[in-house]
Amino acid sequence: MRRALGLLVIIIIFSPYALSFFHGQGLSFDISYNDINVFAFTLLQAFLSSLASLVLGFIAALGLIYSANRYPVFYKWILRPSCLLPNVVPVIMVILASLKVIDPFPFGFTGILLLHTLMNLGIVALSIQKIVSNKLSGLSEVSALFGASRAQFLFRGGLQTIFGDLAMVGLFVFAICYSSFAIPLVVGGSQFTTIEVLIFEQIRLEGDWAKASFLALLQAISIFVLCYFIPQKIEATKESFRRNQYLSSRIGIPIALIPALIIIIGLFGSFSMGMKQFLRLDLLRAELPGQILNSLVVAIGTGLFSFLLFNLIAFVFYRGTLKKIILSYAAPSTVICGFAFLIFGPQGEVSSLIRMILGISLISVPALIRLQFANTIYSLERQREVAVLLGASDAEVFKRIIFPQSFFSACFLSGIASFWAWGDFALSSIVADRSHTVALVIQALMTSYRLELAVLLLWLLLICGILTFALFSGIGYVYHKKLIS
Amino acid sequence: MSTIKNLFLKFEEFSIDIGELELLDQGVTALWGASGSGKTTVFRTLCGLIDCPSLEWEFQGERLDQLSPGERRLGVVFQSLDLFPHMTAKDNIMFAAKARSISQEVANKDLEHLSEVLEMNRFLNRKAHLLSGGESQRVALARALISQPRILLLDEPFSALDRDLRLEARRLLNSLLQEKPIPVFMITHDSEDIDELATRVCRIEMGQITSVNDQA
Structure with a gap:
């Protein structure tokens, strides 16, 4: 049974590639000089984004350790959630807030690097904090007793000790940036195209499915190979960290806070101007309830489908190659996923919503697994x-051991997926009309530089997103409480 | 007699090389060795958690190595005890009975008996994550035994306990084995476990059995 379900998981996660492959009737290997440039640029931006995230994330991690030692309440309620914020809120929120706060915004290569770094810095800092606390605490204390300075300890052995772990964190960010679509699409400009944008142009502008499939497959395989052959280091989550006075720095605290501050400042600015614009636009006001309803359906549907996927994966995730495949699989190309679902099945409003649910879930779940x-x-x-x-049989193990204990996590992460679904515009813009959901309206406003109004709608999106997130994680929390009491 | 043959495993910097090892039908056969000698690897291989194509394990005419881990019908207590934290002590024990399709009536009777021998009555309905080390140890033992195993496998079963609890746990295990004389294979580095429990001692060093002694 586990094998059959494992096969089902593989079919589901690779379905966008299979659909586009069959639609394009194969693959086209016709690669131009320009395509190679795009590949090189994508690699470069992903590498530099992950490097910047790692360097700044390391300093921020020292700030997290400092704060956890000295100001545990601030750490627990402000700093830690702030680090998670850019990864938890929809990408559109990070983009829009950054466009509002960083003025003039450096569009192009720098803009892509900047946004990727802002998005990933916090999660990298938290990961490095865990690594440093668990692996370097003892060593650093011994070094300090020997009289070594912090720099001596780090550069003469400390960093080498955790190099493999840092490489894993870097790879995680690299995979996100390498297949990023929304950020290059909005801030990249015409000069800086990534593979995802190139795939998008191949299908939308030239209708060349065979070449788009080939590019998407190349992109997926390169990430997959990288992830598959680099040893996976997943560990059971440890909640408590060793206190470390030696490897900590207050300079890291503001760095850890910057991304969240940009998002918050961006959201709070020009609220009243946005409201004035909103009151003037009767059509927008009239259409908004329908768009909210559509977004709600997509968000709840994404949460439920993600929950199903998490449980399927929990069922089959046990030793062997399948486990490694699941861990190595970054996420399908957003563009391929969108177009693959677009061409299959009947057209219409309901079908678009179903496509969004399937597509956003398939994109969100691999990231949330990692x-x-x-x-x-x-x-x-x-x-x-x-x-x-x-x-015990596989079914019994799942029903009585895995499901009850992973329920909270699955609900919580499905809540995040539903939150992301509220803000998705990248995949949605491929499978639906431009005004189908709130996020699509925000994107349209953003591209026409009506940022105040876009920010106002972003508030709506934020509130609705938090409510659906609370619904899913609340169900998980109640069950968890019942289970342990 | 249960015979283990050709347990050969090769890792990057370590190998297990056991040509033949005989486990007693009654009493405790102990695999005794220092940390890193390969005890746990042998244990996990016998459980079926590490693949070992060369292994032949014959138990009373049946080839256990050809069965899946679940089908081997082993009673296992790991060093970390590994109770299911979201279940009560009783649910943990009954999980094993249900997994082996033991009838409710027989399981209830066995549970009653085990509770008495292992003195578990006062915490049977407590969640596993609230149990003390000594209590968890007894529940893990009861869970392994209620499934009517062919053989009981113990992986450093007392190492997580303090000295007084270890003494108590050994006493309980001894009284239990008097009641249910099933073969036991125990791995340990603790010489007190050997002195008080072992009938046969197999010494393991660098992945090889270096001596086998039957205790008086």
Whole structure:
């Protein structure tokens, strides 16, 4: 049964590629000089984005450690959530807030690097904090007792000790930036095209599915190979960190806070001007309830479908190649995913909503697995082993061991997926009309530089997104409380 | 007699090389060795958690190595005990009975008996994550035994306990084995475990069995 479901998981996650492959009737290997340039540029921006995130994230991690030691309340309620904020809110929020706050915004290569770094800095800092606390605390204290300075410790052995772990974190960011679509589309400009944008242009402008499929496959395989052959280090989540007085720095605190501050300042600025514009636009006001309803359907649907996928994956995630495939699979190309679903099935409003649900879920779930869910399932692996040794069937192990204990995590992450669904415009713009959902309206306003009005609608999106997130994670929390009491 | 043959495993910097090892039908066969000697690898291989194509394990005429981990019908207690934290002590024990399709009536009777011998009555309905080390240890033992295993496998079963609890746990295990004389394979580095429990001691060093002694 586990094998059959494993096959189902593989079919589901690779379905966008299979659909586009069959629609294009194969692959076209016709690569031009310009395409190679785009590949090189994509690699460069992904590398530099991950490098910048790693360097700044490392300094921010020292700030997190400092704050956790000295100001635990500030750390727990302000700094840690601030680090997670840019990764948890929809991308559109980060883009729009940055466009509002950073004026003039450096469009093009610098803009892409800047936004990628702002988006990933926090999550990188949290990951590095965990690595440094768990692996370098003891060593750094011994070095300090020997009289070594912090720089001596870090550059003569500390960084080498955690190099593999840092490479994994860097790879995580690299994979996100390498296949990023929304950010290059909005801030890249015409000069700086990434592979995703190139795939988009191949299909939308030239209708060349075979070449687009080839590019998407090349992109997916390159990430997959990189992830597959670099050792995966997933560990059961440890909640408590060792206190470390030596490897900490207050300079890291403002760096850790910057991305969240940009988002918050961007959201709070020019609220009244946005409201005035909104009151003047009767058509927008009239259409908004329908758009909210559509967005709500997509968000709830994405949450539910993601929940289903998380549980399917939890069922099959146990040793062997399949586990490695799931961990190595970054996310399908947004563009391929959108177009693949667009060409299949009937057209119409309901179909568009279903396509959005399927597409956003397929894009969100791999990222959320890498972000958290793999750790959750991994922490249950030992219990699964014991249950198997006791003679329990796969179904029994899942029903009585895995499902109850991963329920909260699956609900919480499905809540995040539903939040992302509220803000998705990248995939939605491919499979639906420009005014189908709130996020699409915001994108349209953003591209016509009506930023105040876009920010106002962003507030609506934020509130609705938080409500659906609260719904999913609330269900998970209640169940979890019941389970442990 | 249960015979283990050709347990050969090769890792990057370590190998297990056991040509033949005989486990007693009654009493405790102990695999004794220092940390890093390969005890846990042998244990996990016998459980079926590490693939070992060369392994032949015959138990009373049946080839256990050809069965899946669940089908081997082993009672296992790991060093970390690994109770299911979201279940009560009783649910943990009954999980094993249900997994082995033991009838409710027999399982209830066995549970009653085990609770008495292992003195578990006062915490049977407590969630596993609220149990003390000694209590968890007893529940893990009961869970392994209620499934009517062919053989009981113990991986450093007392190492997480303090000295007084270890003494108590050994006493309980001894009294339990008097009641249910099933073969036990225990891996340990603790010489007190050997002195108080072992009937046969197999010493393992660098992945090889260097001596086998039957205790008086």
